[in-house]
Amino acid sequence: MTDADDTPMTPPTEEAPSSDVARGSGVALWKQIAERIEADIAEGRLKPGARLPTEAELAERFGVNRHTLRRALATLTDQGFIEATPGRGTFVKEPPLRYPITPRTRFSEIVSGEGRAPGGRVIGSRIEAADADIAAALKVPPGTEVLRLDMLREADSVPLTIGTHWYIADRCRDLDFIAAATGSVTRALEALGLGDYRRLETRITARLADEEERELLALPPGRAVMVVESINGDPKRQPIQFTRARFSADRVQLVVKN
Known part of the structure; x- marks a missing residue:
C-alpha cells in the first residue's frame, strides 16, 4: 500500500521524532518511521517515560496515513521500545x-x-x-x-x-x-x-x-x-x-x- 497523504510535515524538535521519510527509496515508509523513532529513543531525544504524540499528530508529522503509522508503532511495541497504556497514551518504555x-x-x-x-x-x-x-x-x-x-x-x-x-x-x-x-x-x-x-x-x-x-x-x-x-x-x-x-x-x- 502506498501513501497519498501529502500533508505538510511539522519541523522536528528536540523532543519529537524527526519527520524525514523518503518515498521511493525502496524502504517501506512504516519501517523508516520505526527507525526514526528508535533512533530518537537511542540518542536521548525521546527519554524513558516520555509520552509520544497522538497517532493523528504522528501521521501528520510523517505525512502518512494511520495504517502506515500504526504498523510502525506496532513494530516498536513488539521490539520493546514503546508501550501503549489504554486511557493514557503511548510512552517510551521505562526500564524494568x-x-x-x-x-x-x-x-x-x-x-x-x-x-x-x-x-x-x-x-x-x-x-x-x-x-x-x-x-x-x-x-x-x-x-x-x-x-x-x-x-x-x-x-x-x-x-x-x-x-x-x-x-x-x-x-x-x-x-x-x-x-x-x-x-x-x-x-x-x-x-x-x-x-x-x-x-x-x-x-x-x-x-x-x-x-x-x-x-x-x-x-x-x-x-x-x-x-x-x-x-x-x-x-x-x-x-x-x-x-x-x-x-x-x-x-x-x-x-x-x-
Whole structure:
C-alpha cells in the first residue's frame, strides 16, 4: 500500500521524532518511521517515560496515513521500545523496575525508592472459605473464614501487579475498608497493629497472562506474568497474609536478596 497523504510535515524538535521519510527509496515508509523513532529513543531525544504524540499528530508529522503509522508503532511495541497504556497514551518504555524480595518487602517503599510514584486501588473484596492451599499457608483448618482482598498496584500510573491477598477474617476485620481508603495494604495492616510483618516464604513461577490480567495490566495478547506467591508473618512468625501477585513480566525485575 502506498501513501497519498501529502500533508505538510511539522519541523522536528528536540523532543519529537524527526519527520524525514523518503518515498521511493525502496524502504517501506512504516519501517523508516520505526527507525526514526528508535533512533530518537537511542540518542536521548525521546527519554524513558516520555509520552509520544497522538497517532493523528504522528501521521501528520510523517505525512502518512494511520495504517502506515500504526504498523510502525506496532513494530516498536513488539521490539520493546514503546508501550501503549489504554486511557493514557503511548510512552517510551521505562526500564524494568527493580523489585527486591527481602524479609521486609513493601510495594510503596520499593517503587518510591526507584524514583517513581506508587499507586494502588482495591478492585474487590469478600469473605470466603479457605481452600486447602490458603488454609495451609495461613495454618488454619480448611473452611476457615478468610478475607480476600484484590488490589491493582501501579508505578507512575502504569499498572505493575495484581495482588490477591488472604487474611484470617477474625484477625483482620475492616482491613479491606482501610486499604480502600489508603490505597495501601501496609497502612491497613499498620492500622490493625500488624505493620511489623515479615516475609516467611516466596514462590515464583511464570505463565501467559489470562484475559482479565491482560485487561487490568494493559497487556497485549501473548505477554507473560510472573506469579509470586508469598506468606507474611507477624514477629512470632505466625502467618497473617497469603498473597498471590501477578506481575507484568516485562515491567518488573524481581531481585531476591539473601
